[in-house]
Amino acid sequence: MKSKKRIVLAYSGGLDTSIILKWLQENYDAEVICYTADIGQDINRKKIFSNARKFGVTKIIINDLKDIFVKDYIFPMIRGHAIYEGVYLLGTSIARPLIAKDQIKVAKKFKAYAVSHGATGKGNDQIRFELGYHYFGPKIKIIAPWRIWNLKSRSDLINYAKKRNIPIPKDKKGASPFSVDDNLFHTSTEGKLLENPKNSAPEFIFQRTVSPEKAPNKATHITINFKNGNPIGLNGKIFRPAKLLLKLNQLAGKNGIGRVDLVENRFLGIKSRGVYETPGGTLLIHAHRAIESVTLDKETMHKKDAIMSRYAELIYNGYWFSKERFKLQKIVDLKKNKINGSVKLKLYKGNVTIQSRMTKSNAYSLKKVSFEENKSFIKSNVEKFINFHKKKLRN
Numbered sequence: 001m002k003s004k005k006r007i008v009l010a011y012s013g014g015l016d017t018s019i020i021l022k023w024l025q026e027n028y029d030a031e032v033i034c035y036t037a038d039i040g041q042d043i044n045r046k047k048i049f050s051n052a053r054k055f056g057v058t059k060i061i062i063n064d065l066k067d068i069f070v071k072d073y074i075f076p077m078i079r080g081h082a083i084y085e086g087v088y089l090l091g092t093s094i095a096r097p098l099i100a101k102d103q104i105k106v107a108k109k110f111k112a113y114a115v116s117h118g119a120t121g122k123g124n125d126q127i128r129f130e131l132g133y134h135y136f137g138p139k140i141k142i143i144a145p146w147r148i149w150n151l152k153s154r155s156d157l158i159n160y161a162k163k164r165n166i167p168i169p170k171d172k173k174g175a176s177p178f179s180v181d182d183n184l185f186h187t188s189t190e191g192k193l194l195e196n197p198k199n200s201a202p203e204f205i206f207q208r209t210v211s212p213e214k215a216p217n218k219a220t221h222i223t224i225n226f227k228n229g230n231p232i233g234l235n236g237k238i239f240r241p242a243k244l245l246l247k248l249n250q251l252a253g254k255n256g257i258g259r260v261d262l263v264e265n266r267f268l269g270i271k272s273r274g275v276y277e278t279p280g281g282t283l284l285i286h287a288h289r290a291i292e293s294v295t296l297d298k299e300t301m302h303k304k305d306a307i308m309s310r311y312a313e314l315i316y317n318g319y320w321f322s323k324e325r326f327k328l329q330k331i332v333d334l335k336k337n338k339i340n341g342s343v344k345l346k347l348y349k350g351n352v353t354i355q356s357r358m359t360k361s362n363a364y365s366l367k368k369v370s371f372e373e374n375k376s377f378i379k380s381n382v383e384k385f386i387n388f389h390k391k392k393l394r395n
Helices: 015-027 045-054 066-079 095-109 125-136 154-163 241-254 279-293 298-317 323-332 380-392
Strands: 005-010 030-038 060-064 114-116 141-143 179-182 187-190 220-227 230-234 259-265 271-277 341-348 351-358
Touching: 005 015, 005 095, 015 030, 015 154, 030 045, 030 095, 045 060, 060 095, 066 095, 066 230, 066 241, 066 279, 066 323, 095 114, 095 125, 125 141, 220 241, 220 279, 230 241, 230 279, 241 279, 279 341, 279 351, 298 323
Parallel strands: 005 030, 005 114, 030 060, 114 141
Antiparallel strands: 179 187, 187 271, 220 230, 220 341, 259 271, 341 351
């Protein structure tokens, strides 16, 4: 007897992916395998298993990728100081390539002919997932329900769910929920009243940061330790990547740090408004730039800054596995072995302040910078330097 074909669905156990699961079963003669990547989101394993089993799913896979996510995706991005359009730390963007890679790995293991995701037809995530799918499994079919089914709106989804007895969650205000994505690095909230940029974000949508007004009246002081360009410890104690980021999230979150309200330009050309919380990531960006300032030479730092915008855009657009991103990562990491030391930060009511930078590197010279010592710096050469650049003004 010929075995049934298989589809691997990126499954969260929530409303959208439960509807997709049922829709796949109704429209494809195939067994659906439910796959979840644990990258530090608010995950309910019991709910995932129970909801999937209600649909008769027998293969339910949850892979713990938290340390891989932080070490191989977030840390390289932090080293590149990747910030999209000046404020977005790319929390959703950086997660999708890893999920896509691991989902394809599962599909190959079970000899599935297709993979499926729940990204909407207007968003960026469909691109990020599918570029990752193509890179690792170019022969595997991609099923994107939002682009092919007849359900055109949130109301259509709700009606579909009601007819099939699929539970419909409610948020704190008793309406259909906001669109929320979260992982160990960040939480994003979109939709509903946030779609109109004139509306202020209500306080109840924030999940991992207190408002700066309600943050402690006493500052928190922390020290982040770096080795070879990566954060490795907190206050001198070494932690594995996921644990370190978790602790930084908690410290920054309780001090009201990491909130961004952004109207961004999506890859597809649509503008969208979202509210992001990236508490620990905000600390890491500040601290990493600070430790680089005393460990790297000017040319290397400026070369990194020159490519940062493009590097961030590649991640945002889903090109993590592209030749261009790989090339830029080599520039980012050219002298990462020199980035060692510690940075002390002051956290206070939504603000991050650099307190001190400590390193054994000799890139920063106290002798040369001191107003009290002039022997190691020949001031007479400055006039020649200025005259040289005067000539270049008219070239």
